[in-house]
Amino acid sequence: MKTSKNSKISKSSRRDFLKLMLTASVFSASYPHILLGKEEGDILEKKDKILGYFHIELDKYPQLYEVWGSVRLAVEGIDPREHYPKIFITKVPYDEFGKEYVSVSEACSHEGNPLEDLNLETHLFECVKGHGSLFLADGKPFWGEALRIRRPLVSYKVNYFGGNVLNVEIDALITDYYKEAETLSYLRQNLPNPCSDSAIIEFGVEKPANVKILIYSIKGKLLFELYNNFTSEGNHSISVDMTSLPSGVYLYKMFINNEPIHTKKLTKI
């Protein structure tokens, strides 16, 4: 492993970064590009699946000019294990990774526990609150449970075309992790969509398991349980009573044996 060049990321610049990011409420009702500046042309086209684009001015985050520097992008008020995980952006050596920046989820891909910041000596992320899995800066499992199940951290797309701005695209509802799980199970878009007082939700599981479907506000607050049962393999459909909720946009999320699998957006008119 290479020697760390930036063992002295200043605490105050990290704090400044966090302060800015914590003020940016990031959810589909309030796109971060509004809070952080420049608007993206195609965000409307992609609004069903993209959480937002962060335009990060590198001058404000000197640690991102350093090889192996990392900063966290936090999402205010949202538990990383619920919806939009916090992410790390890490500057990495181009010759090793074929890109200058990588961005991964803070949620461990084993059971979703938060990770520590990138260790500047080892260049690994460690899941200290879980079972100690270690991940490389680009999210590949390196040691521990995550390696055993061979599941990388969720990664986000970072575009850097030179200059002062780094663009991070956060795909809220379809991540690599969910795509991987999709081959084993599915959660369909509610019908009708938008709905009024009731909706039908279809889902499927590959083998018998405890299936839970929870509904959340767009800010990630748990509202109530739609379904929670030991479920046989195959296709299922449930009818959901939405009468207690006001009009608005909600999220529903499916868990299999308590592991988050899919999330969809539901609009009530």
Ligand code: FES
């Ligand atoms: S939750 Fe991270 S290693 Fe188990």
